[in-house]
Amino acid sequence: MSNTSNRTPDLFDENGEGANLLWQYVQSMAPDTVSQLSKPTSTEVFQVMERNIVGLLGNLPSEHFGVTVTTNREHLGRLLxxxxxxxxxxxxxxxxxxxxxxLQSSDRHTSDNG
Structure with missing residues (x-):
C-alpha cells in the first residue's frame, strides 16, 4: 500500500494528538525492556534480521565502498x-x-516409555 499523498501517517506526524506515538511508546519503556527487545535470542534471528535490513538499505559492502544512506523521517519510520x-x-x-x-521430544519420550 503506497502513500501517494504528501500527508505523513499519524504515527510519524509531529502535529496533532497522535504525534510520535511509536517514539513515545519506546521512550516509556524501561531501559532493560528495550535492551531485551533489541537483542535477538538466537544467532539465526539476528542473521535473518541483518540480511533483511541490508537488503532494504542496499547490498554494497562497506569495506569497499563509502556507503551513506540518506532518508527522511517518514521513510526511516517505515523502515523501523x-x-x-x-x-x-x-x-x-x-x-x-x-x-x-x-512437543516432538515429548512425544518421542512418551512413545519410548509406553
Missing part, C-alpha cells in the same frame, strides 16, 4: 516499523519452532 514487524514475526516463528521441537 518494518524491522519491528519482521522481528516480531521471526521471534514468534522461533518460539513456535522451539515449542514444536519440545
Amino acid at each position: 516499523a518494518s524491522a519491528m514487524i519482521s522481528g516480531y514475526f521471526l521471534r514468534n516463528a522461533e518460539q513456535r519452532m522451539a515449542f514444536e521441537k519440545s
